[in-house]
Amino acid sequence: MLAALLIACQLAAPTQLVIRSGDRTVNVPVVSTAAGEGVRADLLGPALGAAIRVLPNGHYAITLGGVALDVAEHVPFVRVGDAVFPLAVAPSLVNGRLVVPLQLLSDVLPRVSGAFAYDTVRDELRVTDTAAVHVAVVDTLHTAANPPPPTPSTRNPKRRRLVVVDAGHGGPDNGMTGPIGKGPKVIEKTVTLAVAKQLASALRARGYDVLMTRTTDTLIALSDRGRIANAAHADLFISVHVNAANPNWKDPGASRGFETYFLAEAKTEDAKRVERMENEAVKFETGVHAPKGDPLSFIINDMAQNEHLRESSELAETIQSSLAQVHPAPSRGVKQANFSVLRNSFMPAVLVEIGFGTNSKDAAILTSASWQARIAGAIADATTRYVKGYERRVSPQRR
């Protein structure tokens, strides 16, 4: 998740969380996990009356100051009643203790309960309604019998962001072919792989970690592309495609330009056309995995996607305006569609149609290595701009 940025900014992460209730304070050490900063859930007990239960499905039911939270190890979401919030850092077990992300206290708790406020300057969680929270402050942390755990000395304030670069189509699925009329031959799967490789190196040059869903001419199931991204705990998902004109259009060969999609219900006929075309790849797939039967996973899937819509749309806008600065064809704008490949990604996700393979001028651009590099560079620049904007918008550690 990109919210991971809130612990990844250049400024030092807090070494402890202060929980203040009336005139009593409890300091809870912030610990570093492989994924990022968090706090041990059991240490919240004295300050927030926390109770932790392991549910039969392996989830943890945590009650914090009267708020019931449902989390699972390695799942970067928390459910509070009917609402599901994405987490920067997935809860994890460290030495057998459940560690929950700091964000649970700095962001989620104040959002769901009026009894809490978070002071980002002091890294202090304040119980503003002690009567509602029934806090039983017991100063157990600093007694001789129970010394505070050592302050962690290793942190990862500069966790590198992971971008999944998805080259559309592959193997038996060529994607579109063109152009109509004269021009260099376009096979979508070949163009998308070339641009994806350029994009991967452009992103790496800008300090990102990159995972490509494919690096050769193979077919990856649409649902697996998102699954690959989720399993890697990626921050962003960028899928690269080539557009094709509808043969029924008046002059299909004339249509050209680039457009960027984010996930939503397809809104226009044209967006529906692109959606149908890109989702067609499913027919090449065998043994597509069904979603897991856990009802929570469905809820989480649905809610998580809604949470990411705004970010996905922001990323799409940034990519589209960056491409407009280098791409000689007209901008066709940011659009919404319900792509299978985006539907399975628990992170801001976009699909870029970098040009019309059916148009001879676009075909010349799409098949040129130097143009491919410029397009990839523009998308990589946009990624950096988006990430910086995101940091400014969400980081509670901003000073």
Ligand SMILES: [Zn+2]
């Ligand atoms: Zn495509």
